[in-house]
Amino acid sequence: MRFSSSRDIRWAAAASAVALMVGGCDKAVGPFEVLPPLEAAGLDATAGNWRMIVLTGPTQVTVAAPSATTSAGYVAELDAIKSAQRNLTQAQRNAIAYWSGGGVLRWNQFARELVARYNLPPAPRSDGTYPAPDAENPFADPNFPFANPPYAARAYSYLSAAQYDALKAAWHWKFQYNRPSPAKVDNTIAALMPVSELPAYPSEDAVLSGVSADVLRALFPAAVEEITLKAAEQRNAALWSGRATASDVAAGLALGKAIAAIFVARAGTDGMRTAGGTTAQWQAIASAVTAQGEIAWVSREIPPRPPMLPFFGQVRAWTMAPSDIVAERPASPPSTSSQQMRDEVSEVRRTVEGLSRQQLAIAFKWNDGAGTYTPPGHWNDIAAELIRDARMGEVRAARTFAYLNMAMHDAAVGCWEAKFAYYNPRPSQMDASIKTPIGLPNFPSYPSGHSTFSAAAAAVLSYVFPDRAADFDAMRDEAGISRLYGGIHYTSDIVAGKAHGDRIATYTLSLARSDGAP
Amino acid sequence: MVCAAGVSTLASQAVDDGDLLPRRMLSTSVVYARDSWDQYWEGTLKRQNGNIGTLTTQSVTWVSGYGVTDRLSVTAVLPYVWTEASQGTLHGLRGVQDLTVGAKYRLLTEDTRHGAISAFVGAAASLPMSDYTPDFLPLSIGTGGGRAAGRLTLAFQSNAWWFARASAAYTWCSNVTLDRAAYYTDGQLYMTNEVAMPNVVDYSLSAGVTRGRWRIPVTLVQQRTLGGGDIRRQDMPFVSDRMDFTRIDAAVMYALPKGLSVRVGAGHVLAGRNVGQSTTVSSGLSYAIQF
Numbered sequence A: 001m002r003f004s005s006s007r008d009i010r011w012a013a014a015a016s017a018v019a020l021m022v023g024g025c026d027k028a029v030g031p032f033e034v035l036p037p038l039e040a041a042g043l044d045a046t047a048g049n050w051r052m053i054v055l056t057g058p059t060q061v062t063v064a065a066p067s068a069t070t071s072a073g074y075v076a077e078l079d080a081i082k083s084a085q086r087n088l089t090q091a092q093r094n095a096i097a098y099w100s101g102g103g104v105l106r107w108n109q110f111a112r113e114l115v116a117r118y119n120l121p122p123a124p125r126s127d128g129t130y131p132a133p134d135a136e137n138p139f140a141d142p143n144f145p146f147a148n149p150p151y152a153a154r155a156y157s158y159l160s161a162a163q164y165d166a167l168k169a170a171w172h173w174k175f176q177y178n179r180p181s182p183a184k185v186d187n188t189i190a191a192l193m194p195v196s197e198l199p200a201y202p203s204e205d206a207v208l209s210g211v212s213a214d215v216l217r218a219l220f221p222a223a224v225e226e227i228t229l230k231a232a233e234q235r236n237a238a239l240w241s242g243r244a245t246a247s248d249v250a251a252g253l254a255l256g257k258a259i260a261a262i263f264v265a266r267a268g269t270d271g272m273r274t275a276g277g278t279t280a281q282w283q284a285i286a287s288a289v290t291a292q293g294e295i296a297w298v299s300r301e302i303p304p305r306p307p308m309l310p311f312f313g314q315v316r317a318w319t320m321a322p323s324d325i326v327a328e329r330p331a332s333p334p335s336t337s338s339q340q341m342r343d344e345v346s347e348v349r350r351t352v353e354g355l356s357r358q359q360l361a362i363a364f365k366w367n368d369g370a371g372t373y374t375p376p377g378h379w380n381d382i383a384a385e386l387i388r389d390a391r392m393g394e395v396r397a398a399r400t401f402a403y404l405n406m407a408m409h410d411a412a413v414g415c416w417e418a419k420f421a422y423y424n425p426r427p428s429q430m431d432a433s434i435k436t437p438i439g440l441p442n443f444p445s446y447p448s449g450h451s452t453f454s455a456a457a458a459a460v461l462s463y464v465f466p467d468r469a470a471d472f473d474a475m476r477d478e479a480g481i482s483r484l485y486g487g488i489h490y491t492s493d494i495v496a497g498k499a500h501g502d503r504i505a506t507y508t509l510s511l512a513r514s515d516g517a518p
Numbered sequence B: 001m002v003c004a005a006g007v008s009t010l011a012s013q014a015v016d017d018g019d020l021l022p023r024r025m026l027s028t029s030v031v032y033a034r035d036s037w038d039q040y041w042e043g044t045l046k047r048q049n050g051n052i053g054t055l056t057t058q059s060v061t062w063v064s065g066y067g068v069t070d071r072l073s074v075t076a077v078l079p080y081v082w083t084e085a086s087q088g089t090l091h092g093l094r095g096v097q098d099l100t101v102g103a104k105y106r107l108l109t110e111d112t113r114h115g116a117i118s119a120f121v122g123a124a125a126s127l128p129m130s131d132y133t134p135d136f137l138p139l140s141i142g143t144g145g146g147r148a149a150g151r152l153t154l155a156f157q158s159n160a161w162w163f164a165r166a167s168a169a170y171t172w173c174s175n176v177t178l179d180r181a182a183y184y185t186d187g188q189l190y191m192t193n194e195v196a197m198p199n200v201v202d203y204s205l206s207a208g209v210t211r212g213r214w215r216i217p218v219t220l221v222q223q224r225t226l227g228g229g230d231i232r233r234q235d236m237p238f239v240s241d242r243m244d245f246t247r248i249d250a251a252v253m254y255a256l257p258k259g260l261s262v263r264v265g266a267g268h269v270l271a272g273r274n275v276g277q278s279t280t281v282s283s284g285l286s287y288a289i290q291f
Helices: A005-023 A072-086 A090-099 A103-118 A149-177 A204-219 A221-240 A246-268 A279-291 A322-327 A339-353 A357-365 A374-389 A394-422 A449-464 A466-485 A491-513 B005-015
Strands: B025-037 B040-042 B045-047 B055-069 B072-085 B094-096 B098-111 B115-128 B147-158 B162-173 B183-185 B188-190 B200-211 B214-225 B244-255 B260-273 B279-290
Touching: A072 A221, A072 A246, A090 A103, A090 A221, A103 A149, A103 A204, A103 A221, A103 A374, A103 A394, A103 B183, A103 B188, A149 A204, A149 A246, A149 A374, A149 A394, A149 A449, A204 A221, A204 A246, A204 A394, A221 A246, A279 A394, A322 A394, A339 A466, A339 A491, A357 A466, A374 A394, A374 A449, A374 A466, A394 A449, A394 A491, A449 A466, A449 A491, A466 A491, B025 B260, B040 B260, B055 B279, B098 B147
Parallel strands: none
Antiparallel strands: B025 B055, B025 B279, B040 B045, B055 B072, B072 B094, B072 B098, B098 B115, B115 B147, B147 B162, B162 B200, B183 B188, B200 B214, B214 B244, B244 B260, B260 B279
C-alpha cells in the first residue's frame, strides 16, 4: 500500500468526521406534556356538596370512619411509611415525581394514549368483508375496541364523569372525618409530593386509581395489564410520598371501585353495544334517503366498509334526553340535486386544488384521524395544559374534564344521530375527481363532526377559562375550516356542525352553572 | 419511503459509484425515475391495500459533478418528485425534494497483477428545499429533515473487463417537525410535534462489466434503519418507522461521443419492512465538459 503520512492524516480526518456525524447529536424526544408537582390553587372544601352526575349523592357509597391518629394501628402505618421512605429506589422516586403532576391529568394523558393505540379500523379480510372488534376477544385482530371518535368521546366522558363523582364523594368523607395526611401528623415523614390541608382519608390518589382503572378496563379490556400496573403505582406513590397511609389508600380504593361499578353498569346499557347496527339496518337508512330522491352516502373505501357506528345517535347522552337529541338535530342539508350542492362541491374541488401549504398544515393539525387520540382527545390535550397552568386541584380538574367530555360525548351522539338521519354523501362521492389531502372518514358528511365537537368543547372551555374564550373560538373555527381544506366536508356541514355543537353545549353548561361549585 | 430514501436511491448511486471525475471536468445529468408498488410490508406482514392500489412515485433529478482534482469530486443532487395512488381518494403530492451535496475522495490506489484496488471515502449532506410534509406517507415526497452521511467504498477494477465494489454508509437523520401536536408511534403517544428520526445504515455490493463505451453494473443494496416502530395493523406508515429493504439494481451506461452518455436502470425490492415492494425504472442523460 502506498500510504503516505499525509494520506494517513486525511484518512483520520475523514474517519473522525464520520464519527462526529454518528455520535454528535442527542435526538431524544420526550413523550409527555411536562407536569410540575401540583400545588393546587384551592382546596375546594365544599366539593362534597356539589351536584353529582350519576350518583344520587355523596353518601351513596359509604366510607367507614377511620381509626384515630393515636391508635396503635395508625402508628404502625406511619412506621411503614418511614421504613419505605428510608429505602426508596430511583424507580420509586420516579413514580412519585410522575404522579405528583396530578392524578386527573395523568389519567387523562393515559386515556389519550389508549385511544390513539386502539383507534385503528379493522383490516379487510381477503373476501372483502370486515371483521368486527369483539369485546369478548379483545386481543385478537382486530383489537377491541376500535376507538374511533364517537367511541373515544364516550370513553373520555365515562372516565372524567366517574372521576368527578368519585372525587366529590371522597371530598365529602374527607371533610367528614378530617384525618390529616401522614406528613402532617408526623413531621419525621417527608412530604415527597405536595401535601396540603386536604384531609387524607380516604386518599384521593387511591380513589382516582380505583375509579379510573375499573372504568378504563371496561373500555379498553386488552390494556388490562398496563392499566392495573399504573393504578397500583399511583397508590404506591401516595404511600411512599407520605401523602396517605395504608388505611387512607384502602378506603380510597374501595370508594373508587364502588363508584366505577356504577358507571360501568351504566355504560353496559347505554346503547353502545348495538351502535354498530346490522347491515339490514343501515341499508334501510340508505334506501329511505334514496326514496326521497337524494343521493345516499356510500363508503369510498376499497373494499367498501360498513359505516362507522350508524346507531351511535341512539347511545345515551349525559345531559340530553333522546327527544332533545332529535329536537336539536340540524335542518336538512342542501338537496344533493340542488344548485347549492353543486356550488359547494365545486368549492371543495377548487379549495383542494388550490391548497396553500399553510392550509394543508391546518388540515393536518386538526386531522386527528385514524391512529390518533381523535378530535375529542385533541380538545383534552388543549384543556390539560390550561388545567395544569391554572394549578387546578384534583376535584376541580375532574370537573373541567367531566363537563368538557360530557359535552363532547353529547355532541358525538347528536352529530351521529344527524349524520345517519340524512346519510349525506361526501364531496368525493359527488365528484370522484376530488382527491383528499387527508384520510376520508367512513361515514356520512352532514354535519361535520369536527365542527360539532369543537364548538361544544370551545363553549365549555370558554365557561371554565373565560379569559381565553377568543382563543377557543379561533381554534373551533380553524378545526371546522380544516375539513374544507381536507376536501372531506362542504361549507354547510361546517356551519351546521358549529351551530349544533353550540346548542348541545348549552345543556352541559346549564348543569355546570348550577352544580354548586363556586 | 426512508429517511435516506431521497439520497439512497439516487444520490447514493452518484456518491457510491466509485467513479471520480477527471480534474476540471463538469458533468451534468438529468435522470427520470418511476418507482411503483402494489404490495407493501405493514411491519413484517406483506399486504395490498385497496385504498392505495398502486403507489407510483416519479422524479426528475438533476445531478451535477465536478472533478476538483483527480482524486476529489464533488456532487450536487436535486430531485423533483410527484406521487400518486391509483385507487382510493388520497391526494398525491409533488414538489422539489432535498438537495444533497457530497464529496468523494480517493484515499489510495494499489495496483496488483490483476487490476487496481482503490478505496474511497465520501461524505454527503442534504436538506429539504421545499416545505413539503413528511406526515402523509406513502404519498409524501420525502421524509423531511436534514441528513448527513459518511461512506466508505472499496473498488476493484480488473485489467480485463470487469469490476467489483463494496460500499457502506452511515446516515445521520435530524429530527423532523410535524404540523400536529401529538402522534403515536412505536407503542407510545408523543405529545409533541417533534419526531426523533432513527439513523440509517446501508451496504451495497456490486459487480459489473466495463467494455469500450459500455458499463453495466449490478448492485445489491441493503438498508437498515436503526430504530423506529412498525406500521400498525391497518395504519398509515409514519415518518420514523423502521424502514428496511434489500434491493437489486442493474444499469446499463453507454458513452456517446462529445461528452454525452446515457443510462437506463431498473431495480426491485426483494425484501422489506415498512416499505413498498417497489420496482424502479430510470433513464438519464449526462453531458460532461472538460475545462
